[in-house]
Amino acid sequence: MKAEIVAMKPEEPDEAVIKRAGRILKEGGLVAFPTETVYGLGGNALDACSSRKIYAAKGRPSDNPLIVHIADLADLPALVRRIPAGAAKLADTFWPGPLTMILEKSDLVPKETTGGLDSVAVRFPDHPIAQRLIKAAGGYVAAPSANTSGRPSPTTAGHVAEDLGDTIDMILDGGPVQIGLESTIVDFTEEIPSVLRPGYISLAMLRDVLGEVRMDPGLLREDSAIHPKAPGMKYRHYAPRAALSIVEGEEKAVVETICRLAAKAEKEGKQVGIIAAEETARNYKTGIVKTIGKRAEEETIARHLYQVLRDFDAEDVQVIYSEAFHTPEMGQAIMNRLLKAAGHTVIEA
Ligand code: AMP
Ligand code: MG
Numbered sequence: 001m002k003a004e005i006v007a008m009k010p011e012e013p014d015e016a017v018i019k020r021a022g023r024i025l026k027e028g029g030l031v032a033f034p035t036e037t038v039y040g041l042g043g044n045a046l047d048a049c050s051s052r053k054i055y056a057a058k059g060r061p062s063d064n065p066l067i068v069h070i071a072d073l074a075d076l077p078a079l080v081r082r083i084p085a086g087a088a089k090l091a092d093t094f095w096p097g098p099l100t101m102i103l104e105k106s107d108l109v110p111k112e113t114t115g116g117l118d119s120v121a122v123r124f125p126d127h128p129i130a131q132r133l134i135k136a137a138g139g140y141v142a143a144p145s146a147n148t149s150g151r152p153s154p155t156t157a158g159h160v161a162e163d164l165g166d167t168i169d170m171i172l173d174g175g176p177v178q179i180g181l182e183s184t185i186v187d188f189t190e191e192i193p194s195v196l197r198p199g200y201i202s203l204a205m206l207r208d209v210l211g212e213v214r215m216d217p218g219l220l221r222e223d224s225a226i227h228p229k230a231p232g233m234k235y236r237h238y239a240p241r242a243a244l245s246i247v248e249g250e251e252k253a254v255v256e257t258i259c260r261l262a263a264k265a266e267k268e269g270k271q272v273g274i275i276a277a278e279e280t281a282r283n284y285k286t287g288i289v290k291t292i293g294k295r296a297e298e299e300t301i302a303r304h305l306y307q308v309l310r311d312f313d314a315e316d317v318q319v320i321y322s323e324a325f326h327t328p329e330m331g332q333a334i335m336n337r338l339l340k341a342a343g344h345t346v347i348e349a
Contacts, residue, residue, distance in 0.1 A: 003032070003165050005157060007173040013132045017172070022136025024169050025050075027232065030057060030144040032160045033133050034174035035125040035185050036201070037098045038153040038306070039160050040069065040143030041168065042133065042305050048112035049140055060149040064232045065115030066142040067100050067183070068122050071134035078108055079120055086210050087188045093209050096126035098179055098200040102187040102230075114232055119189050127172045145149045145182060146171075152238045152306035152341070153181050159310060180303035181333050185230055187216070188272070195219070196230035198333040200302070219336070241313055242273060244320040244342040255283045257281030257349035258321045262286045265319050273312050275322035277301065288315055298327035302334055309341055320348075 010013045021031045021333070028050050031042045041058065043050035045068040055062045068283040070076060073091060076083065081104040083091075090099060105120035125131065130165050134141045148163040157173035165171070184199030186206065194214040195203060206213045218228030247254050247261075262272045263286055274285030281291045290308050293300030312320055322342070325334045 001167065003161065003171050005161060005171045005173055008129065010128050010174045013129050018132045018136050021170055021172060023248060025137035025141060029169040030054065031170045031172065032164065032168060033130055033172040034177055035127045035130045036177060037179045037181060038155055038177055039146040039157065041146035042079055042143045044220055045113050045140040045142035046108060046110065048110040050220055051110065051112040054144060057164055058144060058149045059146065063115045065121060066113050066144050066264040068109065068113065068120055068182045069130065069134055069141045069143050070122060070124050070139060071131040073124065075139045076122060078106060079122055080104055080106055082161055084188050089209050090186065094201055095124040098183045099123065100183045100185045101184065101220045102189055104189060129172055133172065149234065150238060152309045153182055155232065155306050180306060181337060187229060196228065197233060198336050200330060200333065202329055202332065221276065238309060238341045239343065240309055240320060240341060242320045244322060244346050245336060245345045246322050246324050246342050247326045247349050251280065253349035254323055255280055257347065259284060261321055263343065270318040271316055273315065273317040273320040275308055275320060277323060280323065286310045288317060295327060296329050301325050301327065302330045305334060305337060
């Protein structure tokens, strides 16, 4: 099967195409679509067969639950047993938006969708194409990121076509996404809410609304015996073909260290890649230097991270050195993804 790819402007969704895409979903097919975070691979969330199809298309382990996407707050109660007061407040503040909440699931949601768990992940995305499609599909669309499991999440329709073009029915192309990193996940199944995956909505923003919020201890340390609570966070998300190391420290020291390591690797006959911010990129004279974005506009770094990782996979490099990006708002989310890609290889400058 070759996916039909249809381009449309987010501000002018093509209603006839959306209607057709909605019908494909209702009939058990798979449609990829843009959201404000990354592209999602949609299937009917209430249909066990559709969820199985999603796992098969992605090559995703079936214990890694899917996020159910809604396009109307009124559709939430049917999915869950109860809505804790904190969850209602977050929905009020951040939905539609890049926030996923884990709640106790109702019987409406098949276990195939939740990876066998009694809880369900729910998100109300802030993207006109996503919202129209979810409504056209009947209100409940299960959608993990639309990449092959183990590859970086897709931030363009081209990325989706690269990974899944031969296996799914349709790709709605709404152009490059805005945020570029997956949603923040907050777990409400325990008394104190906790962040299972950092994203655009930061811990500080959540604390402003909720007061007490924890970070899942499994997120903070790599080699600890504590497993992350989001099953997906335990998988090494993305292993670039080249060995990726992150260099930490003060700007000047980081630049010097990367220059030294790059020169050494080149002497050993290796092709070197470097991931740098626009502010420092011109300091590197060796290797293939890719500019990820501006530190002064941190959202540009988040938006381009997966593109840069995909681009490096297409190049013949053996080692990649990346600057660290502990930016004020999104640094936690950016470093979470970069550390996973690097298998937690960090060099102190
Ligand atoms: P993706 O669909 O690629 O954005 O990944 C979804 C993430 O949400 C994965 O890390 C899942 O493990 C996590 N997730 C989904 N549902 C649940 C749940 N019920 N409990 C905990 N984590 C979940
Ligand atoms: Mg994913």
